[in-house]
Structure formats: C-alpha cells, structure tokens
Amino acid sequence: MNIAIYGYGNLGRGVEDSIRRNPDMKLVAVFTRRSPESLTVATEGVPVVSTENIMEWKDKIDVLIICGGSATDLPEMTPALAKSFNVVDSFDNHSNIPVHFERVNKIAKENGTVALISCGWDPGMFSVNRLYASCILPDGKDYTFWGKGVSQGHSDAIRRIEGVIDARQYTVPVEDALESVRSGKNPELTARQKHKRECFVVAEEGADKARIEREIVTMPAYFEPYDTTVTFITAKEMKEKHSELPHGGNVIRTGVTGKEDCHTQVIEYKLTLDSNPEFTGSVLVAYARAVCRMAKRGDSGCKTVFDIAPADLSAADRSEIIAHLL
Amino acid sequence: MNIAIYGYGNLGRGVEDSIRRNPDMKLVAVFTRRSPESLTVATEGVPVVSTENIMEWKDKIDVLIICGGSATDLPEMTPALAKSFNVVDSFDNHSNIPVHFERVNKIAKENGTVALISCGWDPGMFSVNRLYASCILPDGKDYTFWGKGVSQGHSDAIRRIEGVIDARQYTVPVEDALESVRSGKNPELTARQKHKRECFVVAEEGADKARIEREIVTMPAYFEPYDTTVTFITAKEMKEKHSELPHGGNVIRTGVTGKEDCHTQVIEYKLTLDSNPEFTGSVLVAYARAVCRMAKRGDSGCKTVFDIAPADLSAADRSEIIAHLL
Numbered sequence: 001m002n003i004a005i006y007g008y009g010n011l012g013r014g015v016e017d018s019i020r021r022n023p024d025m026k027l028v029a030v031f032t033r034r035s036p037e038s039l040t041v042a043t044e045g046v047p048v049v050s051t052e053n054i055m056e057w058k059d060k061i062d063v064l065i066i067c068g069g070s071a072t073d074l075p076e077m078t079p080a081l082a083k084s085f086n087v088v089d090s091f092d093n094h095s096n097i098p099v100h101f102e103r104v105n106k107i108a109k110e111n112g113t114v115a116l117i118s119c120g121w122d123p124g125m126f127s128v129n130r131l132y133a134s135c136i137l138p139d140g141k142d143y144t145f146w147g148k149g150v151s152q153g154h155s156d157a158i159r160r161i162e163g164v165i166d167a168r169q170y171t172v173p174v175e176d177a178l179e180s181v182r183s184g185k186n187p188e189l190t191a192r193q194k195h196k197r198e199c200f201v202v203a204e205e206g207a208d209k210a211r212i213e214r215e216i217v218t219m220p221a222y223f224e225p226y227d228t229t230v231t232f233i234t235a236k237e238m239k240e241k242h243s244e245l246p247h248g249g250n251v252i253r254t255g256v257t258g259k260e261d262c263h264t265q266v267i268e269y270k271l272t273l274d275s276n277p278e279f280t281g282s283v284l285v286a287y288a289r290a291v292c293r294m295a296k297r298g299d300s301g302c303k304t305v306f307d308i309a310p311a312d313l314s315a316a317d318r319s320e321i322i323a324h325l326l
Numbered sequence: 327m328n329i330a331i332y333g334y335g336n337l338g339r340g341v342e343d344s345i346r347r348n349p350d351m352k353l354v355a356v357f358t359r360r361s362p363e364s365l366t367v368a369t370e371g372v373p374v375v376s377t378e379n380i381m382e383w384k385d386k387i388d389v390l391i392i393c394g395g396s397a398t399d400l401p402e403m404t405p406a407l408a409k410s411f412n413v414v415d416s417f418d419n420h421s422n423i424p425v426h427f428e429r430v431n432k433i434a435k436e437n438g439t440v441a442l443i444s445c446g447w448d449p450g451m452f453s454v455n456r457l458y459a460s461c462i463l464p465d466g467k468d469y470t471f472w473g474k475g476v477s478q479g480h481s482d483a484i485r486r487i488e489g490v491i492d493a494r495q496y497t498v499p500v501e502d503a504l505e506s507v508r509s510g511k512n513p514e515l516t517a518r519q520k521h522k523r524e525c526f527v528v529a530e531e532g533a534d535k536a537r538i539e540r541e542i543v544t545m546p547a548y549f550e551p552y553d554t555t556v557t558f559i560t561a562k563e564m565k566e567k568h569s570e571l572p573h574g575g576n577v578i579r580t581g582v583t584g585k586e587d588c589h590t591q592v593i594e595y596k597l598t599l600d601s602n603p604e605f606t607g608s609v610l611v612a613y614a615r616a617v618c619r620m621a622k623r624g625d626s627g628c629k630t631v632f633d634i635a636p637a638d639l640s641a642a643d644r645s646e647i648i649a650h651l652l
Binding site: 014017018021022042094097098101118123125127128129130131132134135136137138139182257258259262263264265266267268269270271272273274275278279281282283286289304305306307308309310311313314315318319321322323325326 | 340343344347348368420423424427444449451453454455456457458460461462463464465508583584585588589590591592593594595596597598599600601604605607608609612615630631632633634635636637639640641644645647648649651652
C-alpha cells in the first residue's frame, strides 16, 4: 500500500511514525506548502514535494492522508484532493461534519474515489464506541469525558492575552463525576461538574499577573463555565515539564435491562495517551488500509468510521483474526 | 424486523427483554424443545412453538436468534437452522470457532442465508475491541481480564463434588495486575496473577467440609492454577445473595509510538454487567439487525462481529448518527 502524507506538522509526523510500524504500508511522499528544501522528514529516502506538484503523483498513491487543521484547511483541502485521490482526514469540528460530509461525498462519488472523513479518536474511536454502546443498550445514557490532556485551542486562547509569552492548558475530568456516571446513577452534569481546567502560564517580566489570571478565569465559553486554576511558571519549567501533548478520555454508556429495568449495565471505553498526535496518526493509518481496500473493491463516496467493518482495518487475514482475536 | 428466539433459558429471556426495547423489532415466536404448553413467555401474545414445527415458520422470520449451549447444542443447531433461516448464535468455545465457522459458512453459502456466529461480549464486543486496538497499535500487547462475575462452568464443576448441594463461583480480576497492565509495563502474568476464584458452597448436612474444600482448590485446570477461596453458606444465603448473574471484564492494549518508542498509549474497554445473559442478549439483538440488512442486500455466508460495519447495528439512519454520534 502506497501512502502519502499531506501536511507535515505534529499530526503528519504521527502518521509517519505509524506507517513505519505497519509492514504492509510504504510512505511514498510527504507534501508540504512550505519550501520542500526547508523540510527534513524522519523516514530516510522519502521525497518531500511541494503541494503544487501533487498531480504528478496521481497514479503513485493508494491513499493520501491529509494532516491539516479543521478550521480552515480541511474544508478546502479534502474536497479538492478527493477529486484525484482516495483520502483520509481528521475533520473534528463536530457541528460542521454533516456539511463537510455532503461536500466531500458529492465530489468523491463523481470522481470514483473513497474519502474517509472525521477519523481519529474524537471524532473517531470515541464515535464508534458511542454507536456500539447505544445500539446494545437503547435504554441508556451517554457520557464523554476528555483528559487529562492538553487542549491546543484553550492554550492558544491564553497566549492571546496581553503579557502572556506562553501557555499550556490541561483539561481534567472531575473524578467524582466519573464515579457517579460509572455507578449508573445517570447524573445530569454541568460543564463545571464534568471538567476542570488547569493553566500554566509564562508571563512577561513585570506583567500584571493578577490581571492575566482574571482575564483567563472570566473568559466566556473557554474558562468562565469551569473551575480554572492558573499557575505562573518560568519558560524553563514550561519547556521541561509541559512540552508533551498527552490526552485521552472516557466514553461511558450506562443502560438498563431486565424486568422493571432492574439491571444496570455499564460500557466504558478509555484512552490514556502519552501523545495525542501520534495516537491520532495511528488511527488514520489503520483506516487508510480500509480505504485502500474499499477503493479496490470499486466502492466510492464519503465514508465515516461507522461505515468500516473492523476486519478491513487489519493487516492480518480473516482466518487469522478469527483464530486469534475472536 | 421479525425476530424469533430458539431456546428459552436465561439467554433467550435476555434476548426477549432486548427486543421489546427496540421499536423496529417484533418478537414473532419462541421455539422450545420442551412441551410448548409448559412454557409462558414474558411478551404477551407471542406463540410458543415446538422446535419440531419450525419449518412452518420459514417465511415469517427475518432472523432467528439461537440461544443454545456451546458444548453440544450450537455445533448441531446452527448449521441445521442456517439451511432455512438467517441466524445469530453465541458460540463461545474459542478454540473450536474456526471449525464451527467453516461448517456454518458452507451451509449458509449453499442456501443463501446469513449466519452470524460467536456474538455476545466474549467472543463479541471484547473481540471487536481486541481487533480495533491491535490495528491502531501494532507495536503493543493485549490483555483480557474477566469478572467480577459468575462462571457457570466453574460453579457446575463444584456442584459435581460429593456432598455439594449448590455452588456459585466468582471469577475476580487481581487489581494489582490490572494496574500494572494499565501503567504500560507489559508484565508477563500467570493465570494466578491475573485472576482469583471465590467459591460459595452449600454442603449437605454432615458433609466433610475440609474434604470438599480440598477437592475444590486442587481441581486441575479449574482451580489448581488459581488462588481460590471457599466459603460455606446456607441455602437461604445462596438464594438471597447469589441468585444474580453479574459479570464483566476488561480488554486492555498498551502500545508504543514515537521516536525510540518513547510514548505509551493505553486503550481500555470495560464492561460492568449486572446481568450477563441480558447483556449478551442485547448484543445478539443489535447484531440481528445487521444480519437482516445484509440478507436483504443479497449477502450470504457465515459472518462474525469483525465483518459488521457499526452503522449496520443502528436503528437510526446514517445522517442521524453522523450528526449526533460522530
């Protein structure tokens, strides 16, 4: 399977790391909007190509994994690239997924390509688990918790405050809320009851720290609805203790079965990730395998993780997975 | 969707409970090997029919859910019934699954039916989670823990000991082992290190309890490889405290990503079930929906949970699940 990466940021590097762990896959090119000479990739011998020249690669790529941002990149890139390539993206703006789906589906159908959108862990593996659990326990309630992990959006919001040099924000699930959900009590939880926010900030010398803290904790939508702590640290501490991108979370469904709903059943899916972009990249690569197979079978159009049978993700053949994993 | 149940024990009743929670499904008949007059089912108006007369129902059933035992029932029943019906079974003898698959596949292909085997939670949801996790993290290690829950096989083994009136055996995962796995240490664990066995026994009056306990804890394969505790209780206590069938467990995969395998990633799927047969029944019913759809699309042959795209399990349509669960 010949795989190419479009965009070489944290996610692109995560995809690259995963490809080398899958012997049935080969990384054939990395496309960049930057000057190709400025970029060195980790995999030896792989050409770095300007995105302007991608059409020269049309017949050399089985699946193109698009590693762009959801705000402005993917809404343009995925439809444009799905004209000529089978693609996978990680579009994660949940409320805009239906619109993105329709746009990509039209183009992929017209051009006979397969385009899998919104892959990763949320959307992605968390979505699959929400679906499985809701189908098994129709009389139940879903909960999703995130963290402990770095939220890039919230970190960026703090960095925009005057006097802030750098910031890192951790989203932390509230342990009591998790336990209450697991117990089957079906609690109604506010944003504040589910998550808290821990902020680490490097301030300019002489900056008014009290004002910075006030601006953070009162910021609407981002921090005001949560219990937020702000800790000022040095640039050195930031580098030493907060340079990684851990994340994770829990999808929990509690449901009832039996006479008069007498039995509680709890399904929980939990991720504890040292590296968010490397895990997300690993999911994209597994789904690229399925996309390649669907395209070879003559399928086309926009797909989501809901449409992929688990067997299509595996490098092993059917008799092997039946014998060893069933 | 017209569903029928073949066999009305604990699992059959669990399937029945789930069907009434799925408005797109209708229970049309319950088949029994017992005398039909001797059986009253929970759903009003549903006929109880002798298994001898099942062929009269050939065109009235979309999917037949076979609720028999794996030791002797299902190896005979599933191939025989797959000649005339789309079927779902819960065959759980892991090492014999490949043989069962081949037998059922041949018959289902020849007769144009769809037969899903080995559905439930293990095999079933645990298998799906082992597969997803191994595809995402190829450089990793799998662990499956069971319990806390009642093992019918181990309870039966105790009941066969002279002087035992009744017994209930709980399989209990060892918490330290779970924590060691979750930490990403990839421990090598013996059977004894992973699970312990708690036995509750009602003995005949005057029975030699020391001998019964010794026979239990030294029983090869069943108890000898584990730390086993034996507690003698009264028949009244057994009825009051041990009449339910809880179960559950954890599927955990820990893997590595990144430069020099520097990042540990942990995926965990956990079930905490008040009722094992009702949860298993709920899984069978969700998969019956997929079987019905595959048959309508003209598919045939033996299937496993690996072959089913998650979307096929859902009563909701595609745009709805994309908008609300992705």
